[in-house]
Amino acid sequence: MSKQINVALIGNPNTGKTSVFNALTGLNQKVGNYPGITVEKKQGLCKLPRGVKAHIIDLPGTYSLNASSLDENVVIELLLNKNDKDFPDVAVVVSDVENLKRNLLLFTQIKDLEIPTILVINMSDRMRKKGILLDIPLLEKELNTKIALVSTRKREGIDNLKQLIADYRKLSTEPCLKASEIDSVYFDSLKEAFPNQLLYKLWLVITQDVNFGKTDRNEIETINSFKTKSKADLKRLQQKETIKRYQFINNTLKKGQTVDLASATDLRIKLDRILTHKVWGYLIFGVILLTIFQAIYDWAQVPMDLIDRLFVFLSEWTKSALPSGVFTSLLAEGIIPGLGGIVIFIPQIAFLFLFISLLEESGYMSRVVFLMDRIMRRFGLSGKSVVPLISGTACAIPAIMATRNIESWKERLITILVTPFTTCSARLPVYLIIIELVIPEGRFLGLGYQPLTLMLLYIIGFATALVSAWMLDRILKIKKKTFFVVEMPNYKLPLFKNVAITVIEKTKAFVFGAGKIILAISIILWFLASYGPGDDFNNAAEIVSAQSSSKDFSSEELREEIASYKLEHSYIGIAGHAIEPAIRPLGYDWKIGIAIVSSFAAREVFVGTLATIYSVGSGDQETIKSRMAGEVNPILGGPLFNFASGISLLLFYAFAMQCASTLAIVKKETNTWKWPMLQLFIMSGFAYVVALVAYQLLI
Template sequence: MAELIHPEEKIEIKAAVTKPITKIALIGNPNSGKSSLFNQLTGLNQKVGNFPGVTVDKKTGICQLAPQQKARIIDLPGTYSLYPKSLDEKVIIDLLYNQQSDLYPDLVIVTADASNLKRNLLLFTQLVDLQIPAVLALNMMDVAEKDGVKINMEQLQQDLGVPIIPVNARTGSGIAALKIVISQQLPVPNRAFFQIPEEFSGLIKPIRQYFNLQTDYLAWHFAHQYKNLTFLSETDKRFLSDLLGQYSFNSNTLQASETINRYTLINELLLDSVRVEKADTNEKFSNRLDQILTHKIWGYLIFFGVLFMMFQAIFAWATYPMDLIDEGITAINNFIQARFDGPLINLLTEGVIAGLGGILIFIPQIALLFAFIAILEETGYMARVTFMMDKIMRKFGLNGKSIVPLISGVACAVPAVMAARNIDNWKDRMITIFVTPLMSCSARIPVYTVLIALVVPEKYYLGFLNLQGMVLMGLYLLGFTAAVLSAWVMKLILKARERSYFIMEFPVYKMPRWKNVGLTIIEKVKAFVFEAGKVIIAISIILWVMASYGPGNRVAQAEQTVQQQAQQYNWTPAETSLHLSTQKLEASYAGVLGRAMEPVIRPLGFDWKIGIALLTSFAAREVFVGTISTIYSVGDEENIKTIKEKLLSEKDEAGQIFFTPARAFSLLIFYVFAMQCMSTLAVVYRETKSWKWPIMQLFYMSGLAYVCSFIVYQIFK
């Protein structure tokens, strides 16, 4: 058992407490336990926003340090160094180098893996050289003990010159001591770990004077990274460019030299304070498990088994709460409509509440998907999955982490797009988000079922291979092929200055911390409901208005015509209601737009009625069946046989069967590729922080759907 010295009581804070710390930046290497520590400090008092100009989330939270003292914790992206390798990591230098920023911290908490101090201290020494007050939170002490790592905390604290608090972010051990320390006004570290080379002193001095910087090391970073600092003006950047031109300043070479010098010093420091005595139990559980879970054959089989279980849960388990939500929304609507009447009530029930139902119904799928992802990440298995898949996915412009969003898209593109935020590289993440909606989601199933039943005979081959089932499987494979090929094309088109690296550290296997899993679920659900939800409700209201009202008195004339026909032909109230809904829809703005669309969609074999279905199903693909049911006067949209019989009896203007195989297959292909989901567009906007990407998706997928549908119809007609 390792012998650890816990020096909470020995930490001396020399500066008097004069004011509470209001802003604290939390930073550390990936897999150092930073996210777990953030959750321990903030609990449910978290807020997700975004850093200006980038796609990475800004997570902040309120920490109660003392009864009368709170601090704002800013969770920065994980990084190994202050020399960023990705666009997301650049938010760190934008924050820490700009003292005028609203988020500039009063204090930095650096999380470090106690079992791998050498690697973690590189980032720590860089931060100390910026002379920002700092605390080192030494995490994973239990892992260090098991690995036979003995740490003399008192000596290490003396060598590093900052308070060190041993913590276990998974269990909460040491959090109280950490709060006590960060509630004080800590002094600026007086230890320097790196000296600027003497030949560049003439470069550093004018930079410090021009920008009024406090340290040479910050001026050193301005020289290295001025092109990446968004808060600098073009005039500032020209000044630095001209100044650097006077020196032989090779940034890559100097960064490498600095890293070597820092590691040399870190090695010397750790000789005094850290001893490693390998325990018999040290290894080897994780390595032995990796031999199976990352095996070139068994590893993939196990992974696909895990995916099968995940999607069984998303398809099967989510059905019950989704049905309850759907029934609840319907019950609320029926309750309101039974007691009140009028246009505003219709807007509330058919527009606002129905739109709200379209948001809430996704919650079970989102919660289940991110529960699985959080568990896989917490246990350490997700790192192995991304490692295995990277070699395959990289050929198509993606990386190993893209596999989860792509396969998640089979259930629903909304949580799948949200899952892409785990991809560090900007280009890989954008490509993944862009192509994920091409995967056939569960919302397409009602469309596929109706149209396949129309034109594909129910035949069996070899006694068990159903022809309709094989066509359905072919549609799913077609969507996957389109996603992969589109990713390959985007790889050639999309330019990014950052190179795609895949550096993956395998964390040890461990039991998930259920608090973190729960917080992850709550965070993702809140992000969807409050961000994407606003857009969904707005579009739902617009679609309701378009389908409920028409130009002039056309809707009123349609009602009058149907009433006259009902008396003439002795229709029952049910028949009258069905014809009335059809005529009102045709006379509405949606009907007018459908007629206006007809010349454009006629080459695909579609008429104005299908045009309305295409328009209304933009809210969600599954709305297609309900719209078709109303247009063709089919009362029960759940009765597929009734819809099938009605569609088969539908005639065109020449009196021929309208839904020929050519039209049905054209419509099927259109729905395989088309972006008929406002929820997905809303969440893509939320994830990319820009309307550029969802608009590009809409035009690309709609264009692809149109061209492929046109080709299919022209071939089969």
């Protein structure tokens, strides 16, 4: 049996590194987190020739080994730590044929760590179109490595790459640049102090601005005492190193690459002329956003109706097929409706992830960053804040992680703080069901009132995010150090496989993540709703019969009276009545109160909770929606979910901070409980006041 080969995939952003990873591993991959930090860790298995297996790890994209963010630091931590179980036997540097020069910078740095390094030149199908000609044997000789020409789009070159990985032992570990060339005096003294260490590795450890990890801590401390140069001097040397590396790369490419610019037909120029245009650019961006929202609303309707009916059927079937008892009613009245409340939103969430991944894969997102930077800066944000704000419409958690590439800490902090205002997919279930209940079905200028209301809620979310960012920019006293560099990658037709994997992985994570919470909550709720203390609950049948003996109830009506009397005197009813005084001014009854309280774990629990509460004791075959529509306001009469209470609920959910996972991630990213607690109290307090005012004005 042979040992698994550890392979690290490394590359600049936008080189198609993930496509290479997907081509090597297929669906045989696992996405997790690095221990203790929230950087996404993607790994997978790949079968190589002769029965050898490779464990492949897809490292975060980086332009160089000089880390300026947590994500980039992960790459360095791994490459500098020989004892890490993932330490690569061989590094595969993925480059893009059009940006070979820049991509090679990272390649030379990794090669200088004396790790066997294969160079992948990706998107080789574009070579002819761009007029690029490569002399591969010559480049292999100059760079002292093996090169794999790969086109993930045409599925070419992957087998060759697998073969090269399997033969990694034949690769040379000769460095490209001698570290001493950077500054001979300084490096000589380094060599004297640490005779057994690799000079370039020492140099990297010395010059890292950020050291988040625990690796090589002892080493760093001893080296810190050695550090004889000022920060400015070190930076000057890093600049010199970069120039030296580019000299080497230029010399290499002069021999091994010819570019015929005349034959390059550039789609980029034509597209950019329109998509980044001062007027058309913004117009097109607006139209794209509109289309996405309309599509999410319309396209998802059919599968959603099907899922809704399926769960009603499942619940009914369980009741009739299983012997009646505690377990059956837990299943039919607790778990199934609770889960149905989340599964029904899979179509919409999948669509949302689909659109976001299309925008990112195509390269369009960078144009949006470019267009929006100036505008966002007025609000104390960066153009790069647009990406978190847009992907926040899927989920605030990855969105907050996506703020890491914002260079200025102040802009980044503000983005983190306001991102939870954007309408995430967990709010969608709540919005959709309430909109269906309280907004009439008519049309205005060809657009339905219901989708328009939904869009208005999205706009309210964004606007609140911007206004609060503007206020935070004024309030927060943080010195601003702004750097803003964003690569404008070439346009690409998104690869179906990449988009599909993203949609499947993200939807799965959402459903299982939320599913666990919902399952637990629905079991607890079912229990609390099915049992109660004292005589009121246990003798409900006698009490109701005695009270209603004067009234003329049919047996069916009597049964329902008993069920609702029981619910009111169950544990959950008692808890709900206790908080009722606080929420009555907002137009809610105690059942909605329970749903709101339970959705402080996660917003999407709201629908599941109501589904569970309403289904306990009701025997009819009804969907969640029709049950909610049938609820009567106990004091005023009329439907409980009317225009006023519906709008009040919508606004409450638009502003309140009801997501334990978001709070946890904000704590992780900002390293203090101060900011998440601020979000929890300010956002929820604001939500309460707005909902109160709205209800009192509308009623």
